[in-house]
Amino acid sequence: MSSPAAAAERISDDATNNTIPASDEPRDKEADTPPAAKKxxxxxxxxxxxxxxxxxxxxxxxxxxxxxxxxxxxxxxxxxxxxxxxxxxxxxxxxxxxxxxxxxxxxxxxxxxxxxxxxxxxxxxxxxxxxxxxxxxxxxxxxxxxxxxxxxxxxxxxxxxxxxxxxxxxxxxxxxxxxxxxxxxxxxxxxxxxxxxxxxxxxxxxxxxxxxxxxxxxxxxxxxxxxxQALAEVDYFGAVVFIGSVTSLLLGLVMGGVVFPWNSANVIVPIVIGAVGWAAFHVYEATSFCKNPMVPPHLFMNRTAAAGFVLAFDAALLLYYVVWFLPIYFQGVRGDTPLQSGVHQLPFNIVLIPAAMIGGGMVTKLGKYLPFQYIAFGMMAIGAGLFTLLKASSSTVAWAWFEIIASIGMGMATTTILPAIQASLTDADVASMTSMYAFLRSFGGIWGVTIPSVIFNSQVNNFLDRISDPNVRNQLADGNAYGYASTGATASLPEDVRNEVLGVYTDALKTVWQIAVAFSLAGFVVVFAVKQLDMSRQNDTKFGLEEDRPKKVTEMEKGEKSEGSATIIPSSEVEES
Missing domain, CATH: 1.20.1250.20 (MFS general substrate transporter like domains)
Known part of the structure; x- marks a missing residue:
């Protein structure tokens, strides 16, 4: 078997010659793709x-x-x-x-x-x-x-x-x-x-x-x-640099606006150290000093794989974006209790599952992932755009359908991105590419909480002068508006102040959803960099399920098999007569 780097080079959609591997050429799928084996x-x-x-x-x-x-x-x-x-x-x-x-x-x-x-x-x-x-x-x-x-x-x-x-x-x-x-x-x-x-x-x-x-x-x-031998193949230095750098970066992100203000050195310094360390890690992985890279550089040199990693990050970001900020609409604008808010998010949660199943099933049936990626990010953009229209007076039919549209896109994205990455690389890269895909989804989820939180808190601070009650202004300022929404305190406010608070929440959320539209459209554009590759290849992995050992055969059976076909039976499996 060729090395991962050589195999990746062979199938890479190189910008200089724009070649496509032989396996990507059009085929008669019915004749060329064997039926699925019984499990x-x-x-x-x-x-x-x-x-x-x-x-x-x-x-x-x-x-x-x-x-x-x-x-x-x-x-x-x-x-x-x-x-x-x-x-x-x-x-x-x-x-x-x-x-x-x-x-x-x-x-x-x-x-x-x-x-x-x-x-x-x-x-x-x-x-x-x-x-x-x-x-x-x-x-x-x-x-x-x-x-x-x-x-x-x-x-x-x-x-x-x-x-x-x-x-x-x-x-x-x-x-x-x-x-x-x-x-x-x-x-x-x-x-x-x-x-x-x-x-x-x-x-x-x-x-x-x-x-x-x-x-x-x-x-x-x-x-x-x-x-x-096995221990010598582990990239210890790379692991220490990566884990240390990413931990520093994530610590800054999760503490920002919660434990410390965003402009605090306790937030800025870990983020800067983490970003620099992460960049240094990838430089080290590409040098001759790293004999066994934890994250092989060739994973990012294939256009389809690189685009897939970006899409994985973006899809996870958008999923967390919606999951964290739909409750603010229901609890902060509509005045729902946490339980009511959970019930009102059921259209999103219920549709997400069948959408993911349908997306995965269609990729399996048709051997095509690209159309469903366009559908996924297109539906996300439409759903996020519709969320900008939400107000306290929005009807149940409106917000339920808005949730469903967004959920269809996010569900399909869940099961159609990884196949594109895996189709563009070899089965020798399964572990490294899949672990990077998983990490970028986790990393995207953290940004999916951080980015809308920063936008929301910033917009609330910008609109606070609309609220006439100074006590309420203080309760909402500097990142407290998110927690205030879940207390149900808006229901006990005087009507004029309550309307002012609802207006602040509505307009702040509108900006949040507008940025979500931008992320969705960015993902839609990135899909254009993804190539539709052949998916009919069979597994070429050294790590499959260890089935029962083949039963031994007699020399007579061996002879019969040899006459009927070119099957070769290893000598270790032949019973001495």
């Missing part, structure tokens, strides 16, 4: 485990939100409560490219078992927490496991099924994740009323069950190496 019981056992893991990690990413007030009160966390969510988010993002390299070096089985055990252990620590430090530590361990699980799920699915089927199966896993993220807040609220510790202990059950399934059924092929 074994081992496949479905492993796939069930991956879906259960996806469900567990997605529930845990959202279940804490509604239980957080009780957790903070019970163990007296004070202002440290912000790290209950941030520690999980940071830890899960920064390790993803490193996990991808470990999966290449050590195979898929042990990294998958270790990150699952890590997630389960972190759940137990958080559930038993008696102070803020223990809770933050448990959430950090949980996040490390969750980040690894997120990466390895996509990698293993890509190993198990051919390229054209991947969107469908990745979509099914994502559906279970979407279900978990949707029910998480409701489940968290219900559990918190009884005993908040079961918000975390529940993951001991699901994580433990997944660990058992994976231990017995997740046996994958990989090249056996001596420990010394």
């Amino acid at each position: 074994s019981w081992k496949f479905w056992s492993v796939f069930f485990s991956l879906c259960l893991l996806s469900l567990s990690t997605s529930i845990e990413s959202t279940i804490v939100t509604t239980a957080l007030p009780k957790i903070v009160d019970d163990i007296d966390m004070g202002s440290k409560y912000v790290w209950v969510g941030n520690a999980f988010l940071l830890a899960s993002a920064v390790v993803q490219p490193f996990i991808g390299q470990l999966a290449n070096v050590f195979g898929r089985r042990w990294p998958l078992l270790i990150v699952t055990a890590c997630f389960t252990l972190g759940s137990g620590i958080a559930g038993g927490a008696t102070n803020a430090g223990m809770m933050i530590g448990g959430r950090t361990v949980q996040g490390l496991g969750s980040g690894g699980i997120y990466v390895l799920i996509d990698i293993v699915v890509s190993d198990l099924v051919p390229l054209q089927e991947r969107a469908q199966y990745v979509g099914l896993v994502l559906v279970t994740g979407a279900v978990g993220a949707t029910i998480g807040p409701v489940l968290g609220g219900a559990i918190a009323d009884a005993n908040w510790r079961w918000v975390f202990y529940l993951m001991l059950v699901t994580g433990g069950l997944s660990l058992i399934y994976l231990f017995f059924f997740a046996h994958f092929k990989h090249e056996e190496k001596r420990w010394k």
Whole structure:
């Protein structure tokens, strides 16, 4: 097998000659693409485990939100409560490219078992927490496991099924994740009323069950190496620089406007150090000093792959953008309670799942991802544009359909971007490309909270002079408007002041959605850089599922096979007569 760099060069859409690999030439799909092979019981056992893991990690990413007030009160966390969510988010993002390299070096089985055990252990620590430090530590361990699980799920699915089927199966896993993220807040609220510790202990059950399934059924092929050889292939220096730089950058982003003002040195310095360090990391990866790059430079030299990475970041940014700021419309402008707000977001949440399934299914059926990427970002732009029209008087039909339109686009983007990246590179790059894809989605999600928050708070400050009551102005100023919306305090204000506050919220949100339109249109333009490549190739991976060993055959059977075909049976599989 050729090296990843050579293979990438072979299939790269090089700007100088604009060549397309032979596999990209038009073919008769019906004649050239073999029918999908029947999946074994081992496949479905492993796939069930991956879906259960996806469900567990997605529930845990959202279940804490509604239980957080009780957790903070019970163990007296004070202002440290912000790290209950941030520690999980940071830890899960920064390790993803490193996990991808470990999966290449050590195979898929042990990294998958270790990150699952890590997630389960972190759940137990958080559930038993008696102070803020223990809770933050448990959430950090949980996040490390969750980040690894997120990466390895996509990698293993890509190993198990051919390229054209991947969107469908990745979509099914994502559906279970979407279900978990949707029910998480409701489940968290219900559990918190009884005993908040079961918000975390529940993951001991699901994580433990997944660990058992994976231990017995997740046996994958990989090249056996001596420990010394395997350890020498890990990019330790690159990992330290990357994880340190990205952690610094993300710390600045999550603390900005929450823990410290955006113009504070405590925010600016980590962001600058992180950005410079991240750039230095990629320079190092491209030099001869780095023998085994954690993030191979050739991943970004293919036009389709590079565009796909940008789209992954943009799609995740927009998804979090909507998920975080639709509640502000319902609670801040319409005056809904948190429960009512959750119910009113059901059109978005319910449609997201079938849209992702339909997108993945159509990619599998047609072998085309490009049309659905145009549809995805086009629908996002339309949906975000319609959100700018929302007012306190907007009808239920209006905001429900606006949500549905945006959700269709975001659901389709979820399952149609990764196939384009994988089609443009080789199966030897599956782990590295998929881990970078996962990281950029996590990174995009953080920006999807940060960017609209900055815009919203800035616009609220600009419009505060419209509010006649100085006490209300002080309550909304300097980033407090987001939290004020969820208190329901606007309902108790005098009518004239309430109308003033609603006007401020409406106009601030209008600017937020206008910027979302810009991000959506930017994604639509980037799609033009994506090429529609052939997806009919079969797997060429060293890490597929380890099926039962072939049964031995007799010399007579060997002779019969030799006469009928050119099949060669290894001597180790031939029974001596």
